[in-house]
Amino acid sequence: MAAIFITLGVAVLGILLILGGVTGNFSSLLTSTAPVLIGVVIVIAATIGIYNTLITLKNQVKNAYSQIKVQLKRRHDLIPNLIEAVKQYMNYEESVLQKVVEARSLASKVSTDAKMQAENENNLSSALKSLFAVCENYPELKANQSFLSLQEELSSTENKISFARQFYNDMVMKYNTKKEIFPYNIISGVFNFDNFELFDLDDKSEGEVVKVDFGR
Amino acid sequence: MWEVIEKNKASSMIAFSVMTIWYTFIYGLICAFVILFIIKIIYDVNDKLILNNYIIYRVTLIGILICFTIFIVRFIQLKNKPYKFDSCGIYPINKSKNSMLFNVVEEVAIAAGVTKLPKIYILNSNILNAYACGINPDNASIVISKALLKTLSRDELQGVIAHEMSHIVNRDTTYLLCSGALYAISAAFTLFFWNCIRSRGNNRGNAGILLLLILSLFGQVICFILFMFISRKREYLADACACQYTRYPKGLADALIKISSGMSRSTTEYNPDKLVKASCIVPLTKKKVKNWFEEIKSTHPSTQNRIKILLNMTSADYKEYEREFQKLNKTNLIPKSAINDSETLPIKKVIENIKNPAIVAACAISSKVSDDKQVQTIKENKEVLKENIKKHREVDDLVRDLAGYTVINCECGTKLKIPPVYKNTIVICPHCKKKHVIS
Numbered sequence: 001m002a003a004i005f006i007t008l009g010v011a012v013l014g015i016l017l018i019l020g021g022v023t024g025n026f027s028s029l030l031t032s033t034a035p036v037l038i039g040v041v042i043v044i045a046a047t048i049g050i051y052n053t054l055i056t057l058k059n060q061v062k063n064a065y066s067q068i069k070v071q072l073k074r075r076h077d078l079i080p081n082l083i084e085a086v087k088q089y090m091n092y093e094e095s096v097l098q099k100v101v102e103a104r105s106l107a108s109k110v111s112t113d114a115k116m117q118a119e120n121e122n123n124l125s126s127a128l129k130s131l132f133a134v135c136e137n138y139p140e141l142k143a144n145q146s147f148l149s150l151q152e153e154l155s156s157t158e159n160k161i162s163f164a165r166q167f168y169n170d171m172v173m174k175y176n177t178k179k180e181i182f183p184y185n186i187i188s189g190v191f192n193f194d195n196f197e198l199f200d201l202d203d204k205s206e207g208e209v210v211k212v213d214f215g216r
Numbered sequence: 217m218w219e220v221i222e223k224n225k226a227s228s229m230i231a232f233s234v235m236t237i238w239y240t241f242i243y244g245l246i247c248a249f250v251i252l253f254i255i256k257i258i259y260d261v262n263d264k265l266i267l268n269n270y271i272i273y274r275v276t277l278i279g280i281l282i283c284f285t286i287f288i289v290r291f292i293q294l295k296n297k298p299y300k301f302d303s304c305g306i307y308p309i310n311k312s313k314n315s316m317l318f319n320v321v322e323e324v325a326i327a328a329g330v331t332k333l334p335k336i337y338i339l340n341s342n343i344l345n346a347y348a349c350g351i352n353p354d355n356a357s358i359v360i361s362k363a364l365l366k367t368l369s370r371d372e373l374q375g376v377i378a379h380e381m382s383h384i385v386n387r388d389t390t391y392l393l394c395s396g397a398l399y400a401i402s403a404a405f406t407l408f409f410w411n412c413i414r415s416r417g418n419n420r421g422n423a424g425i426l427l428l429l430i431l432s433l434f435g436q437v438i439c440f441i442l443f444m445f446i447s448r449k450r451e452y453l454a455d456a457c458a459c460q461y462t463r464y465p466k467g468l469a470d471a472l473i474k475i476s477s478g479m480s481r482s483t484t485e486y487n488p489d490k491l492v493k494a495s496c497i498v499p500l501t502k503k504k505v506k507n508w509f510e511e512i513k514s515t516h517p518s519t520q521n522r523i524k525i526l527l528n529m530t531s532a533d534y535k536e537y538e539r540e541f542q543k544l545n546k547t548n549l550i551p552k553s554a555i556n557d558s559e560t561l562p563i564k565k566v567i568e569n570i571k572n573p574a575i576v577a578a579c580a581i582s583s584k585v586s587d588d589k590q591v592q593t594i595k596e597n598k599e600v601l602k603e604n605i606k607k608h609r610e611v612d613d614l615v616r617d618l619a620g621y622t623v624i625n626c627e628c629g630t631k632l633k634i635p636p637v638y639k640n641t642i643v644i645c646p647h648c649k650k651k652h653v654i655s
Contacts, residue, residue: 060329067326149315156319163327166463171329 004048008041050187057175061196064168068199071160072121076108078157079128082150086131089141096131103127118199121161128154165199172196231449232395235442239287239398240280242435243405246428247279248272253424283401290397295351305340306359314338317365317373321358324377327461328385334358338365344478347496348380349389356384367478368471375458375468376497382457383495388450392494395443402436447494447515455522456537459529463563469526472498476519521545533561624652 016034020026083097090097107120132151141147176195179188252275311318317336325333334348334356344364350356358380368376383389409429416425459465475498493500494515511518525540616623620636628648643652 064329071326152315152319156316156323159319159323160326163323167327167329 004045008045012037012041046183047187050184051191054175054179054184054188054191054193057171057178058193061168061171061175064164064171068161068164068168071157071164072107075124075154075157075161076104078150078154079104082131082147082154085144085147085150086135086141089138089144090134093134096127096134100124100127100131125158128158169198172198231442231446232391235395235398235439235446238435238438238442239402240283242431243283243402244276244280246405246432246435247282248276249424249428251275251279286401287397290401291394294393294397306337307340309336309338314365316370317360320370320373320377321381324374324381324461328378328381328457330381330385334381334384336360338362343500344475345496345498345500346376346380347492348383349492349495350384351390351393352387353384358384363478364475367474371462371464371467372471372474374462375464376471378458378461379454379468379497382454382461383450386450386453386457388454389495391450392443392447395446396494399436399439399443402432402439406432406436441512444512444515448511448517451516452522452541455526456534459526459537460533460561463561465526465529465563469523472519472523472526476523529563531561531563622654624654626650626652 012034015037019033079100083101087097103120103124107117107124109120111117132154135141135147135151178184179193179195252271309317314336321333321336330353332354334350334353335358337357337359339345339359339361341361342363343361344367346358346360346364348356348358358377360376360380364376365373406429409425409432412425413429455468458468462468479498479500496516498519499514499516521544525537525544528540528543529536613623616633622634622636624632624634624643626632626645626648627650628645630645630647632643632645632652634643634654638654641654643654644650645652
């Protein structure tokens with residue numbers, strides 16, 4: 001903000017001096033031209049300030065979205081280690097392991113459809129949940145240090161994914177609301193700032209029934 | 217929502233500006249008096265010559281400038297004082313050994329939007345406390361005690377870390393440093409005048425210094441009250457922010473309950489810097505803050521009040537926190553302009569007493585499936601059971617009839633079945649104790 005004002009102030013002074021030198025009449029400059037120029041400068045500075053704020057908020061939203069992707073990728077990378085650690089103990093749980101592996105390969109494919117991607121990630125979440133539920137039945141596995149640390153890492157990654165989604169939604173709310181307040185809505189209309197969508201897909205998958213076999 | 221933080225900073229700034237203005241006013245005057253006194257002594261001028269407006273204004277200005285210089289010097293001194301992290305048993309964590317703590321701090325950093333993770337230290341002590349230090353968010357650190365790490369569950373730890381993180385994000389240390397510097401200087405002034413009087417003995421010129429001492433003392437008391445007020449307000453704001461980040465106020469509430477009961481029972485003493493004491497999560501004393509008079513003197517609000525507010529919240533946003541705060545304290549915490557636009561944030565669902573979140577989630581989903589079926593089965597079974605009991609009773613009555621039992625209907629609803637062997641004429645109902653005659 002300060003830099004903007006300084007440059008514009010210097011520009012105003014420069015223009016005034018040049019005009020005064022050219023016309024030879026400094027006093028009329030002070031009474032008529034200078035106030036107009038100062039008014040114009042204030043409007044320009046305000047516009048620049050508002051535009052910069054909106055751009056900063058927009059970039060924060062994009063940053064928050066990429067943070068979600070970072071956490072999702074971290075989960076993809078942790079899963080093969082988990083499968084390796086679990087395989088040696090759980091020979092008879094092939095269906096559950098298979099489901100996790102398939103869900104992971106589907107989710108890590110890069111696709112342009114955001115909704116499809118989110119759905120794949122939710123499927124991976126539920127597959128992981130059923131895997132961990134089944135692991136409860138294997139006490140030797142639960143005593144294995146590498147499995148425990150992997151479990152901790154994965155559950156922490158799940159938390160981080162949900163927090164990253166929460167932060168993204170917060171930022172989107174902040175940006176969307178700010179865009180609609182009075183001085184900002186003019187500028188955003190002029191420069192065509194778009195609204196972002198909230199990340200809502202969580203709720204639909206919670207209602208799905210996942211078959212978990214606690215029979216043993 | 218995020219505007220709330222900025223607006224609350226603004227309202228704390230008002231309290232801070234009041235403090236600054238008060239400090240400037242009182243101590244500017246004091247400095248002005250001192251300077252006038254010195255001029256009078258050095259130049260040996262008449263009183264009337266000095267006491268005209270021209271000199272008074274300019275000298276007061278000089279006095280104010282001197283005060284500000286002292287303040288800035290003290291502030292820089294306090295800012296550059298390094299935190300003693302190597303002594304007092306504070307050491308940085310090992311990522312692999314304390315992976316849960318590290319992961320929790322990372323999670324809260326994502327929720328709070330903090331780009332650079334603060335450094336984490338563990339205090340090797342039995343007390344249950346945690347604090348945050350750092351002038352700006354890029355250079356911050358969080359210290360948590362070993363005993364606290366062992367006693368808290370993951371959700372409670374998340375609440376505590378969120379509270380500390382919000383201290384960092386809201387730059388509370390800077391606020392407390394500025395206010396603390398003002399208070400310290402006012403105390404120094406008072407001490408200076410007190411020492412002057414004591415060393416001078418019973419001289420004639422004591423009246424002037426006594427006046428300055430009283431003025432300085434008055435200024436110090438007001439500075440003290442304002443400092444404690446600012447500190448308490450920031451603690452409440454940190455609680456509200458922690459709820460906002462974790463969306464689970466009960467976690468922080470449970471942690472506070474554990475900490476406050478642990479602090480009252482603890483035997484070890486821990487005496488860090490005054491500034492550190494102010495940014496702890498719970499005051500480091502065993503006494504509990506019970507009434508209004510004690511609360512004015514303490515840097516933290518009463519823990520019971522904080523727990524009450526947190527437990528009564530039905531949603532996890534600032535509006536709800538403000539509502540509960542007003543019910544309890546009848547004053548404003550967050551300015552209304554900041555919370556009018558904020559939406560209601562739901563509290564996330566957590567099933568307690570189970571450690572692994574993945575298992576919890578699996579249990580939640582699976583129990584949803586079997587719940588309905590179970591309920592239906594139980595209902596059906598109840599119907600069948602009632603039928604069976606009815607049939608059983610009918611058969612019983614038939615058998616007794618054949619065996620020669622007499623049946624008397626008591627008024628309380630009990631059917632008295634009397635065997636033929638019973639020879640008495642009177643029978644007493646076991647429920648209402650009424651006597652019946654057998655015919």
